Structure formats: C-alpha cells, structure tokens
Amino acid sequence: MTITQEADFCIDLHCHTTASDGALPPRELVARARARGVTHLAVTDHDTIAGLEEASEAARETGVTLIAGTELSCLWKSN
Numbered sequence: 001m002t003i004t005q006e007a008d009f010c011i012d013l014h015c016h017t018t019a020s021d022g023a024l025p026p027r028e029l030v031a032r033a034r035a036r037g038v039t040h041l042a043v044t045d046h047d048t049i050a051g052l053e054e055a056s057e058a059a060r061e062t063g064v065t066l067i068a069g070t071e072l073s074c075l076w077k078s079n
Contacts, residue, residue: 009039013067017043019051026051030058030066042067
C-alpha cells in the first residue's frame with residue numbers, strides 16, 4: 001500500500017477494537033476516528049483479525065483507508 005504525500009491526511013497506525021482489548025466495536029472505532037479527522041487507520045487487535053471485516057465495511061462507507069493488521073503475542077525463551 002502506498003500512502004500519498006498530501007497535506008490533508010491524518011494516520012493512526014495502532015488501534016484496538018472490542019475484538020481484543022479495545023473499548024469500541026470496529027464500526028464505532030472507524031466512525032470515531034473519521035469524526036476526528038483520521039484518514040488512514042490501522043486496526044491492530046491482539047492475536048485476532050476478527051474485527052477486520054466489520055472495520056473494512058465501515059471504512060468503505062466513511063472514506064477511511066483501512067490498514068489491516070494484528071498485534072501478535074509471543075514469549076521469549078520460554079519453556
């Protein structure tokens with residue numbers, strides 16, 4: 001994905017929904033981000049992509065560019 005270098009965009013690359021530990025369902029998160037001027041939003045729930053379909057629909061409806069992601073949990077040198 002290429003993000004154009006325009007003066008009128010706002011990017012948030014780390015948001016969680018109620019699919020993991022966020023406070024808002026995906027649709028509401030996208031709507032709130034758009035209302036605050038966010039043009040590019042990454043949904044990065046913990047260990048799941050369960051909220052991405054709903055977030056994607058909401059993003060299309062509101063004109064937000066959705067960046068699909070996930071935040072993976074891992075253990076370092078664990079037995």
